[in-house]
Amino acid sequence: MSRPTRAFRAALAALALLAAGPALPRPAAAAEQLVVAGSTDIDAMAPVLKAFEALYPEMRVIYHERETVGLYEEVLDGTLLPPPDVVISSATDLQIRLVNDGFSRPHVSEATRRLPDWAIWRDEAFGFTFEPLVFVVNPAEIDGDDVPRTRERLAALISGDPAFRGRVATYDIRQSGIGYLMASFDQSAMSDFWPFVARVAEGGLMTACCAGEVVELVASGKAAVGYNVLGSYAHARKAAGAPIEIVYPEDFMFVIARVAFIMKDAPNVAAAELFIDFLLSEAAQRVFAHESMLSAIDPAITDGLGQTTIRAAARGPIRPIPLNAALLAMTDPLRRQRFVDLWSQVTGKSPAE
Template sequence: MRNAGAVLFFLLLVMPGLGLAQERVVRLAGVISEARMLPLIEALSVNLPGTRLVYERLTSAQVAAAAARGNDVPFDLAFLSSPDIAVSIANEGHAVMDEVAGAMADRQWRGEVFSFWSDPAVIVVRRAAFEGRLPQTRIELVRLLEQDSVRFARRVGVVNVGIDDIGYLLASQDSIRTSLYWRLVRAFGGAKARIYDTTDDLLEALQAGELDVVYNVPLSALHAGGVLPKGMEILVPQDYVLAVPWTALIPKGARNLHETRILLQMLLAPDGRAALSAAGFVPPVQPTRFEGLQKIELGPELLVFRDMIKRSKFLDAWFQMIVG
């Protein structure tokens, strides 16, 4: 017994955690930066004593590929800004059902994909570039670009819809909501629009004063990016405003399912709004400006534009009109 006690004492010296409650870890994955995610993690951790939240930034494609691996998934909860990819993951049978979270979410699909935020897509313009005639609708923007493509040459910015998941989703949703969309894309081409790989790159160019028009920018990205440069203004299109649902899901390979469910439900609870605001998910200052909000619904219809043939044709048309 004396020897056994000595062994236990030695183990406690070299392994201080032995005999104490083991720290619980919930692994998070998402498409936004670690710096932007940190305030949200800190806000959620306050109400999860004894649980450590670990975050890794992954692309949507990496999240989908990891979820498909089954038991070898490197995260317990995924945050996706691309609802079509989240629906695809669940549709292929790789997401866990949570009925409680489903009842709490503003929108959900099959109790497996949960929307925790609706992100409006807006237009940012430089007031001086329009000589007091700021466009209020897409048709007004189209006409201004068509009438003065020389003045706007290389001063319009868009994201590469072949790379950026949100850019592609918004472009495809635009194309089924307005017959003006392809005329707008052609106007971008006439103005020799600059194409950026990510929204972050687009906003960096905006901050540097290189652009006069930026189309379909998620409002949360603008909030997270800080104060707009002097002379820039956010335009909320009066014809309609697309709102992208940010989603969360638990993969079937989650290791710490109990704590992950608690975390997900905390995120969806009314108190979770304060935590979300720390990461740039802030309600519009003037909500009445967003009366034309059209929320993109969660469901299998989002998979239509993920068909490889349809996607290829869409991208071919987009690049042909912009790049020529």
């Protein structure tokens, strides 16, 4: 028997994806190119982009990977080339600012109508993952009984044992959009936020631009604990063999959704709408959960690791960050600068470092 052709294999892959969920509409006209700009690592996005191209082999996806703040600034300036059709970021406040300022266009479909209210705004911003902010621990550095499971226990560990001082790693909020966002939400939830920051920063605070670097500091043993780390990256590194343990904080746990929107002047609107619906489809959600380690926003889909959902595994309150106009306040430049300056002062960092 002759070997199946590439087109035949692509057709089989498309049929397999369609079998995993409701059929998706096809674009009115074939779009040769779809451009996506995102802050999500290409390694995490690649399986979903590949699945999309398998389902629609007439399309080719170009993916711009940027840090959250850099992505925001390039969208503002219009300097991304080729211009994007879809923009994706974990910095939900910056995404909401772009939507509010007229950079997006609405899209309504069966897929978007299924989203929970907190994960959609003005039919223009769409949350498509459900990712917790976790503690990451190196078990070779901290005995099981000492593993912090609340923020108070983390602060007590650092304050009470000189061996752990200067060995907490977290996002550098001076350059990380998600770091600034999460620190801002911590402040809103904690009456003792600034004393907490001072305690965990005793002896120095290790900071990094992004989740992968924070996890690496912990995995290498340079840091004993990583704080406020996106759980998706931590799970992916652990699955790849990194010597870390992941702790869902028990006092409260924020959850963010990566947010996608269609550019107002998207060159390929039909393809962009199709891609948004694909991100929200059962087929793509399973790829996110099982291959990309980005927890699905669909509560029926397991996380691909422990065959459970975050909602079932959490031992404390879960607080999803809603997509709404309240996030706009966090993008105010003066507010941001005051917050960063105070954080820098408390942690002993230079604001301009």
